[in-house]
Amino acid sequence: xxADDQGAVWLLTLxxxxxxxxxxxxxxxxxxxxxxxxxxxxELTVLNAADHPDRVLDDHILAIPTLVKHAPSPPRHLVGNxxxxxxxxxxxxxxxxxxxxxxxx
Numbered sequence: 369x370x371a372d373d374q375g376a377v378w379l380l381t382l383x384x385x386x387x388x389x390x391x392x393x394x395x396x397x398x399x400x401x402x403x404x405x406x407x408x409x410x411e412l413t414v415l416n417a418a419d420h421p422d423r424v425l426d427d428h429i430l431a432i433p434t435l436v437k438h439a440p441s442p443p444r445h446l447v448g449n450x451x452x453x454x455x456x457x458x459x460x461x462x463x464x465x466x467x468x469x470x471x472x473x
Contacts, residue, residue, distance in 0.1 A: 378402075378410040379438040382450075383417045383429050394433040394450035401453060405462055435459070 382398050384391035395414055402410045417424050417432050427436050430447070437444040437460055446459040454465050 376409065376440040378406050378440065380410060381413045381415060381423070381427065381436045381438065383415055383420075383424065383427070383432055383434045383436070385432040386416055386418065390449075390451075391433050394435070397451050397453055397456055398435055401456055401460070401462070405457070 380398070380402070382394065384394060398412065402412050415423060417429060427434075428445070429436075433448070433450050435444075435446040435450055435456065437446075444459060444461075446456060450456055457463065457465055
């Protein structure tokens with residue numbers, strides 16, 4: 369993440385398919401990243417694609433789940449398996465996952 373993006377408000381929309389297990393896992397992963405990495409500067413909207421067909425068309429959604437990063441630029445669409453936090457972080461330009469403490473020194 370660049371220094372310019374550190375104070376930016378992030379606008380994200382996560383399109384899911386009802387309460388499917390894959391959608392539930394995507395919601396958990398994306399919310400965890402928002403809470404840990406973007407706390408206080410992210411607006412995450414989670415939408416059931418079936419309930420919002422106009423938004424699906426507006427955001428050019430072709431598969432579920434899809435995470436759309438509207439801001440900061442550049443806009444991005446992350447499609448498919450959103451259960452891997454490392455993949456989601458890279459797709460959002462947050463860089464690799466920080467190392468966890470407690471490992472061998």
